[in-house]
Amino acid sequence: MSAEQALALVAALSLAILSPGPAIVAAIQTAFAQGRDRALPYALGLATGASLWCLVALLGLAVIFQLHPGLYTGMKIFGGLYLLWFSFNLWRASAKPVPNAASGVQRSFWGGIALNLSNPKPALFYAGLILSLFPERLSAGLQAGIYALCLGTELFWYTTVTVLMSTAVMRARYFSAKLWIDRTAALALALLGVLLIFDQ
Numbered sequence: 001m002s003a004e005q006a007l008a009l010v011a012a013l014s015l016a017i018l019s020p021g022p023a024i025v026a027a028i029q030t031a032f033a034q035g036r037d038r039a040l041p042y043a044l045g046l047a048t049g050a051s052l053w054c055l056v057a058l059l060g061l062a063v064i065f066q067l068h069p070g071l072y073t074g075m076k077i078f079g080g081l082y083l084l085w086f087s088f089n090l091w092r093a094s095a096k097p098v099p100n101a102a103s104g105v106q107r108s109f110w111g112g113i114a115l116n117l118s119n120p121k122p123a124l125f126y127a128g129l130i131l132s133l134f135p136e137r138l139s140a141g142l143q144a145g146i147y148a149l150c151l152g153t154e155l156f157w158y159t160t161v162t163v164l165m166s167t168a169v170m171r172a173r174y175f176s177a178k179l180w181i182d183r184t185a186a187l188a189l190a191l192l193g194v195l196l197i198f199d200q
Contacts (some may be wrong), residue, residue: 001134001146001149003136005029005133006149007131008133009129009146009149009150009153010073010149010153013129013150013153013154014153014157016152017050017123017153017157017158018157018161019155021109021119021120021192022086022110022115022118022189022192022193023046023049023050023115023116023158024158024161025121025134025188025189025192026042026046026086026112026115026167026185026189027039027042027043027046027156027158027161027162027165028161028162028185029090029181029182029185030042030043030107031043031161031163031164031166031170032103032165032166032170032171032181033164033178034107035166035171036162036163036166037072038107038137039162039165039166040159040162040163040166041108041109042108042109042111042112042114043056043066043106043112043113043158043159043161043162043177044109044155044158044159045108045110045111045112045113045114045116046112046113046115046116046154046158047112047114047151047154047155047157047158047159048109048110048112048113048154048155049112049113049114049116049156050116050122050154050158051147051151051154051155052113052116052117052121052152053116053117053120053121053125053126054126054130054147054150054151055147056123056126057123057124057126057127057130057148058068058126058138058143059122060092060149066169069162073132074121076119076120076121076196076197076199077197080095080112080193080194080196080197080198081193081197082115082193084190084193084194086189086193087185087186087187087188087189087190087193088116088190089181090150090182090185090186090189091183091187091190093182094177094178094179094182094183094186115155119186119196121151121196128148136144137185170184196199
């Protein structure tokens with residue numbers, strides 16, 4: 001892997017991670033509401049789940065989505081419904097005080113993986129990105145290097161965002177406007193869920 005290829009991969013992936021999407025919205029809201037100790041495992045799960053789509057693309061499974069559009073559509077509908085369920089629960093909890101310790105799998109390490117695996121679009125993103133940057137046949141070593149770089153990038157950004165958003169200043173601002181922040185995040189996630197279901 002050349003330095004130019006590595007830099008292009010990290011830059012494109014960083015922009016994708018930081019653009020408004022279900023995972024980054026959920027990471028920010030969790031950091032606000034529950035603090036670093038609770039949000040960090042969730043963020044690590046989000047990063048790991050996102051990186052698994054890189055693995056899917058490297059193994060060629062993204063091609064299956066292209067060859068069998070029905071499977072891809074089914075995954076998108078399932079993912080959209082999951083996001084709608086997630087946003088509904090967030091909306092319901094917006095008027096309640098923040099619990100001392102969050103409960104439920106949706107904010108755990110495994111919940112982070114589940115949230116990012118609910119959206120199959122990153123598989124196609126990763127497939128397109130990898131094919132454009134590495135048009136040659138990939139050796140096992142190069143595949144491992146690409147995956148490690150993508151995982152590292154995902155972990156870096158999700159951890160950074162979570163730590164920054166869970167600072168005392170940011171959390172104080174959150175608590176002063178919890179109802180509106182939670183409801184805005186819930187609406188954003190619901191919109192992303194609807195778009196995932198109906199966007200072709």
